[in-house]
Amino acid sequence: MNIATYARRNLFRRKGRTILTMVAIALAVLIFSIIRTVIYEWNRGAEEAAQDRLAIRHKVSITMELPYKYIDEVRATPGVTKATWANWFGAKDPKERIPFFAGFAADQNSFFDVMDEMSVDPKVLEEWRNTPNGAILGDLIAKTFEVKPGDDVTIASDIYPGDWKFKVVGIYKPLRKTVDRNSFIFRWDYLNNSDAVPPPMKDKIGWILARIDDAAHSAQIAKSIDAKFEDHDDQTSAMSERAFQLSFMGGFTAILTAFDYASVGILLILMLVLANAIAMSVRERTHEYGVLRAIGFPPAHIVGFIVGESVLIAVIGGLIGVAMTAGLINGVMGPFLEENMSGWFPYFSTPPYVMGLAMVAAIGVGIFAGALPAYRASKLKVTDALRRLD
């Protein structure tokens, strides 16, 4: 019998305890991976925003609108190739089948040209231009409303009073996963011509989206757009699409920080569970370690046994955890979130680096958890250890 055999046999001397410990580690690795995946995917959604597009909004507030003529000035800015605009409608479902969805009024001639990750059939576009109250929907919202092209649909608004009747002319197809599939898009001129919009609110646009010729110059182009309106009453704030999205999502930074702490918290719990299990095993075997020392094994060997056992449990538990992560997050939870919460998480899968990080963390916890019991066992006097019976 050699040292490896001794360590291996020790591992399963208390089968129940070892298995429970491994399960705890596997669970902790899974939870750690879920938390880190949320943080990772939250940031990725915004990173996938188009680099060659700028969003231009009112400098003061997201609820304040810009004069209609600004669109022409933006289009005339050097570096801007195309531009379109849209107005937030504050859409609500009168039947409350969905708590929140993006409803906005957009320009039928340029919107889908600039937002080319939303693909619309040219025939549908043609029909939209001929249908003043036409609307183009995302596939998910169409499913929720149980409508198909040709149907009528009524929605309400938080901003504009009354019932709003639209005719569904088509469904846009998302070409990228980050495209919201719950958007309800209708014609801006239909909104602007409506009696529900009082005269001071007419001829206003909510935000402008501009495609630029070179993504590398985006900061410079944004600056020159803002400079154009510097002396106007309504100043603009031009920014990357990512910054535009973050200006709505900014309130979530604190949650992400809390998630960061939570991922450390689960590692601490993991450490306590593992350290406790190892300390208990070591105490039970104190007598044996005394025997090993008495027959000539040096203290370093005892440390090796104990830390090695701790790391081995951590590695096996960690591997099970990573396998669970791959199966559960990437196989079940991810697809579910992508399908049902695509607005929040267009992608949800654990990247390999998070799995690697989880394994490194598990091994680190294994070393730390074994260190103290190992140190104490190695410092024990042989005579004291032999005298201990349990």
Next chain:
Amino acid sequence: MVPVSYNVRSLLVRKVTTIVTALGIALVVFVFAASRMLTEGVNAAMATSGRPDTVIVLRKGSDNELSSGLPMDAVAKLRAHPQVSQAAGAGAIGELVQVVMAPHEGGSGEVSNVTIRGIPEDGIAFRPEVKITSGRAPKPGTNEVVVGKAIAGRFKGFEIGGTVELRHNRPLSVVGIFDAGGSSYDSEVWCDREFMGQTLGRTGNVSSVRVRLNSASDFEAYRREIEGTANKDFAAKVQREADYYRDQSAQIGTFLKFIGMFFAIMFSLAAMIGAAITMNAAVAHRSREIGTLRALGFGRFSILFSFVFEALLLAVAGGVIGSIAVLGLSFVTFPMMNFQTFSEIVIRFHAAPSVFIWSLVFALVMGLIGGLVPAIRASRVSPVEAMRA
């Protein structure tokens, strides 16, 4: 019944194991309690904002002040009803509400949306709970503003002597800081309504009207008069202020509660396994003791109960440590987005008594689940075999 002191001493003998296991439980309780404190913080901020005798009137179809709009003359019309208190500092006040982008203090480049409320002259008097804690009240008709204590210092210019730009070349100047007793007003900037209306081109219009009734029981009668067909001037929605704020907080509250419960349950799985390991070891070590107890005449149920009790004791120790540690969070604030208005509201971790009751219950459930299987094993120890071992 096995005496309680037996369990207490057993836990004290295995000091390290007991402490380590209790700490594991304490960590989970900490996470659980922290999330509940945050949810309570949302409730506290929203609940203290609403008074039972006050109603808020919005345009019909609007869910919040930001998207609502009523004609200015509605204020006087809403006041001229028998149910409305005409006392000083009561009556009806019409206000403008807007969110503005504010850059964070410290040059991180981050921005948040902050609520600006344009109040009439009697706007502060209408809310007796609001105190100016430093500086002074703004002079009516000027560009002077006061800033809520939760956001003072959080954003650039949000301090006495600082300025906030509302529109090009039309800065607001901060002259004071106010404390609204932890309500959501603490995350707002209050400025003069007329100044704000002129600056934003919203004269002749208010976002919302608050009306103080003679008593809370007048609400139904008042609502019927305003929402009924007799009122042809404007389409309005009348809500109790408390109900309005409850709706406002429902979404963030649910969101935080969901995330908190998710973490707490996941974490508790790991900690329960920790407790099970500890109790299993305790049973294995003490099989001879258990045999002796059985031989002395203690029944299976006494043994079962004794070990479950020991696990619960361990859990309570963890629960108490976790609860004490989490009290430290009372001094921490947590900025969060109100989904309805995209604006920021600063929440304080709120140590409500119910938080600690639920934390203890949560710890006990963890102890029970972790300790039950080992306790059953203990109760099955045969006295003869145990004593022979």
